[in-house]
Amino acid sequence: MRVADRSTVRNYLSYLNNARNDYAETTDRIATGKRFTQISDDVSAGARVLETRNNKYKVEKQKDNITSIREELDAAESNMNTINDILKRVSSELIVKALNGTNDQATLDVYANEVAALKEELLQFANSKYGDKFLFGGTNAVSSPFTVDETTGRLKYNGVDVDSIQKDADGYFYEDATGARVEIPMDDDVYLDIGLGIKMAGTAVDPSTGYKISYSGLDIVGFGKDKDGNSNNLYNALNDIEQALRDGDREKLGKLNNKLTEQKKEFMANLTDLGAKTQFLETMETRLTNTIDDYTQRINNLMGVVPGEEETTLMMNDYALKAVLQLGSKILPTSLMDYIT
DSSP, X not given: OOHHHHXXXXXXXXXXXXXXXXXXXXXXXXXXOBSOSSGGGOHHHHHHHHHHHHHXXXXXXXXXXXXXXXXXXXXXXXXXXXXXHHHHIIXXXXXXXXXXXXXXXXXXXXXXXXXXXXXXXXXXHHTOEETTEETTBTTOOSXXXXXXXXXXXXXXXXXXXXXXXXXXTTEEEEEOTTOOEEEOTTOOOOEEOSSSOOOEETTEXXXXXXXXXXXXXXXXXXXXXXXXXXXOSXXXXXXXXXXXXXXTOHHHHHHHHHXXXXXXXXXXXXXXXXXXXXXXXXXXXXXXXXXHHHHHHHHHHHHBOOHHHHHHHHHHHHHHHHHHHHHHHHHSOHHHHHHHO
16 A cells, blocks of 8 residues: 555544544433533533532532421421310310319319320320430430329429429529529530521520521420419429319319410410421522522533534534545545445
8 A cells, every 4th residue: 555545544534533523422412411521521611510519519408407407397396286286175175164063073084084195195295206306305315305203293304393494594494402503404405507607606506597406395385383383384284184173173273274275375376486487497498499400500501412403413423424434435445444334
């Protein structure tokens, strides 16, 4: 073969490889929907894609956190709605019937038995879990936060008599035998970053920058006593109502019902507050979902292909490849052409 022929072959093979590469790259872009798969293919666009993906990942983590909290709040709200139904059953139905002067003691005992059953049901819901976490246990993840003293029958929260618990600006506490202030165990606040820019105030989280994800059962079922010595706790209140029914003490029952009515109002205020928090989180979920969609679209704009344009390019590359092959059949020896094709 002459030198000129060798040069022709080299040039032809170069054209053929380019045509094949162009065809393969276009086919790959159509198959993947991506304009490039390596940053080196488009450094400028690739760098922006990496930055956008990083931002999208951060937002996705925030959304996951919010979704987790919102689902937990949904579970808490469901349990509180059931507790509210229990309170309505006792206050608006059983006590109203019991205060009817025509009821004998046997009937009052029947009502007392139902109150006792509802009281235990309330305790179960107060100790409800979401996953491995107690909904109303503060930071207690080990044992049921609410227990009943076997001797007195009164409720305890994390081992402390709820009627002895007080609250000030620093949180919940009780006084020991010496009158010293003792904080309630396992009842610290826990906060999660949901994109508000969480900050620390000393060793604690600044409450205005994080979202509280722990809930003290004391906020839900009450604590301490009022000025008349009546328990502010719902379980203990039902306990006292049950005893008044068994004693046939209608006067005390009426006073306890008035007290329970006030407790129901406070309970409903907490339930409404919980609903407002859930709605806030749902709004944030929607906003973050839209942000994620925006980032996804931005990535598609940077990396994505226009199908119509790529189909046209593929047709042109296919035509070019066939043209090169047809040209080769005319300028190359038959044996070499058979090898190439």
